[in-house]
Amino acid sequence: MAQAMKIAIVDDEQDMRQSISQWLALSGYDTETFSSAEEALKVLGPDYPGIVISDIKMPGMDGMQFLKKLMGTDSALPVIMITGHGDVPMAVEAMRVGAFDFLEKPFNPDRMSELAKRATGARRLTLDNRALRRELSDGSQIMKKLIGQSPVMERLREDILDLGQADGHVLIDGETGTGKTLVAHALHAVGSRAGKKFVLVSCAALEEEALAKRLFGPMQPEDSMLPAIEEARGGTLVLEDIDALPETLQAKLLSVINEQGTPAETRIIAISNLQEAGKTCEDALRPDLFYRLAALRITVPPLRQRGEDILTLFTRLSEQFSEEYGCDAPQVSAQEAAQLLQAPWPGNVRQLINIAERAVLQSRRGSGTIASLLMSDHEEMQPVMTTEGKPLKEYVEAFERMLIDNTMRRHKGSIASVMDELCLPRRTLNEKMAKYGLQRSDYLA
Structure with missing residues (x-):
């Protein structure tokens, strides 16, 4: 899911801090307030999950010094500066140093919300790109x-x-x-x-x-x-x-x-x-x-050569999309599992990603089937399945593994809960988990 964005509000005037915080909180933002730049710098390190709104004129470290410190720590951190009447030249200088934008007092709260929306959007993109780069280098x-x-x-x-x-x-x-x-x-x-x-x-x-x-x-x-x-x-x-x-x-x-x-x-x-x-x-x-x-x-x-990996991938993808869309992942029946295994997948994993997302959206609406999604991708194919047949035993085992895997994941490794839901004695469940290479430790929260 998208990372929740914070807004750090830095102003030596308590009334101003509180009014900005209350307005942005009503707009759905998670705010935290600081009475000085020195106090804020103890919290605002690299990769801070949000943006900063700061007054320019403050005792001690002023807004310009504060901005330069922040830019030295994380040059991509959006900082919105608040200026008094007549301080526009200073605000222009702040933009040159690296400020995201500025607001001149008295400012329109809707304008502040608009700037906050743009700044948090830019920050989320920066943090997502950084996380992706770290992941791709690991x-x-x-x-x-x-x-x-x-x-x-x-x-x-x-x-x-x-x-x-x-x-x-x-x-x-x-x-x-x-x-x-x-x-x-x-x-x-x-x-x-x-x-x-x-x-x-x-x-x-x-x-x-x-x-x-x-x-x-x-x-x-x-x-x-x-x-x-x-x-x-x-x-x-x-x-x-x-x-x-x-x-x-x-x-x-x-x-x-x-x-x-x-x-x-x-x-x-x-x-x-x-x-x-x-x-x-x-x-x-x-x-x-x-x-x-x-x-x-x-x-x-190609995906069609990967056997039951297709079900594993579909499960992981549908879980990710269900979390993103705020709904339950669709439950796959034995017939649908066989259809996923039999499909030719000319678009391979990219096509499977598309099918998983559409299946989650269908499930949220309470309509549609996986078979209909596969058929809509390949209307010319009747029925949608590979030319290579597989023994029934392979389909049954692939579905059984997927069912145990999904249930273990849903119950976060609780053996008792899985036994109860699947109506399996402990010894049988242990044997099947060993057979399919499933380990309880992989599911513990």
């Missing part, structure tokens, strides 16, 4: 995102750990929606370059001239970033849709790779997403570049 955390106990996923994780420690360039291929970019992040996060730059460029998103400039430069004086080759120096450069790289730029990329020597100063991870029938990345690239990039290779498995 090898143990990102590997947890590669959910699944199927043999193909076990092999994928092993390949990532092995190739992550190597230093050669890597080609990642696989169907659309399988999570190739996540695998690229994981390769970077588990290797020796984890603390270095991770730069991602889509070769299909830019016209040839713009792509050449983004990859190799030269950049114009007004540009705020380096060419990707320079920006990623010492780290990892990920080239999505490598098969869309024009021939002229293929030659330039090959030249850069050859100049780097061995071991490569910058590791290149190329991602291939070819969808045309009968086409491969090898067909799209000049041979010498292809073999340099494909020195190491990972193929991400």
